[in-house]
Amino acid sequence: MIMNEKLKKISSKLSNRYKDSKSLTSIYHKFLSDVQNNQEYFSRYDTRDYVKMVIYIYSLFETGGFEWGDGIIKNSWVGNYFEFGEGDYAEDECDNCNGNGSIDCDLCDGNGELECSTCSGSGQVTCPACDGDAEDEEGDECSECRGNGEVNCEDCDGGGRETCNNCGGDSSETCTDCNGNGTVESDELNYHNTTFITWDKNLINRLRNSMELNNPTGIEDFTPFVDEEKMFILSIEQDRGEFRTEVSPDKIYCFTLNPLSETDLFIRRNPESLTTMDKPHDYMY
Numbered sequence: 001m002i003m004n005e006k007l008k009k010i011s012s013k014l015s016n017r018y019k020d021s022k023s024l025t026s027i028y029h030k031f032l033s034d035v036q037n038n039q040e041y042f043s044r045y046d047t048r049d050y051v052k053m054v055i056y057i058y059s060l061f062e063t064g065g066f067e068w069g070d071g072i073i074k075n076s077w078v079g080n081y082f083e084f085g086e087g088d089y090a091e092d093e094c095d096n097c098n099g100n101g102s103i104d105c106d107l108c109d110g111n112g113e114l115e116c117s118t119c120s121g122s123g124q125v126t127c128p129a130c131d132g133d134a135e136d137e138e139g140d141e142c143s144e145c146r147g148n149g150e151v152n153c154e155d156c157d158g159g160g161r162e163t164c165n166n167c168g169g170d171s172s173e174t175c176t177d178c179n180g181n182g183t184v185e186s187d188e189l190n191y192h193n194t195t196f197i198t199w200d201k202n203l204i205n206r207l208r209n210s211m212e213l214n215n216p217t218g219i220e221d222f223t224p225f226v227d228e229e230k231m232f233i234l235s236i237e238q239d240r241g242e243f244r245t246e247v248s249p250d251k252i253y254c255f256t257l258n259p260l261s262e263t264d265l266f267i268r269r270n271p272e273s274l275t276t277m278d279k280p281h282d283y284m285y
C-alpha cells in the first residue's frame, strides 16, 4: 500500500477527471469504469488503495482539502451483509441425464424397439393351419406354411421387433431425477453479498454490540438507524454457498465489520466486484 501522503498527491492529480461527479458513489463508479478502461495505467497502483483514492478525490471537491477524507478513512468500518431470496437454492446440472432432461429408455436400451413378444424375436410363429405339423389332414404339404410348420409373425411382419411400449419408439424417457428439467436443486443457497462502508458512529456501535451478542445478525432491525449520507455501498455481488447456519429467506445477515484502515479491499477481475472476501467463510461448510 502507498503512504496516504503520496495517495493524496495522486488523488489530486486524478481529480480533474471527476469534476462532474457530485457524490462519493458517482466518483466511485466512474473510478471503477476508468480502472476497467485503463488497466495499464491503474496497474501501477495498489488495488487496496482504490477506495482511499476515491474518498480523497471526494474530500478535495467537497471540502477543498484532505482532512475530511483522512477522518473517513480513520473512522469508517467496512461490512458485508448477505441477503437470501425465497426458495433461493442454486441449481446444478442433473448428473443422471447430464442436463438433457431425458435419458436412454431403460426398457429398450435406447433402441426404441423391443423383441416382438409374440414370436420372441424370431419373426416366425407356429403355423395355425397345421399346428406345426407342416401337413394337412390328408397328409399333404400344408398350403398355409408350404411345409415349413411356421409362418411369418403377424404382429411384427416377420421382423422380430416391435415398438418399445415404454418410450413409444422415442428411444428416451424423461429423467425422473430432475423431472425433465435438466437441473436439480443443490445444497447451496444463492445470495447477494453487499459490501458497504459506514462512518456513522451510532450504526457502527449498534452493529458491533449486536454482533458480539449473536452472529449472524439480521440488520433489518438496523435499517431505521441507517443514515444513507454516512453509508456508501461498494458492491453487490451474486454468489452461492452452503451455509451451516440456518438462514431464513428474505432476511439480511451481517457477517463482517472491520475498520476500513485495517481492511484489505481489493478489486478483482471485474471491477464491479470489489469485496473484502470471497465467501462468508465462517458460516459456510
Ligand SMILES: [Zn+2]
Pocket: 116, 117, 118, 119, 120, 121, 122, 123, 124, 153, 154, 155, 156, 157, 158, 159, 160, 161
Ligand atoms: Zn413377431
Ligand SMILES: [Zn+2]
Pocket: 127, 128, 129, 130, 131, 132, 133, 134, 135, 142, 143, 144, 145, 146, 147, 148, 149, 150
Ligand atoms: Zn402349416
Ligand SMILES: [Zn+2]
Pocket: 105, 106, 107, 108, 109, 110, 111, 112, 113, 164, 165, 166, 167, 168, 169, 171, 172
Ligand atoms: Zn424404449
Ligand SMILES: [Zn+2]
Pocket: 094, 095, 096, 097, 098, 099, 100, 101, 102, 175, 176, 177, 178, 179, 180, 181, 182, 183
Ligand atoms: Zn435429469
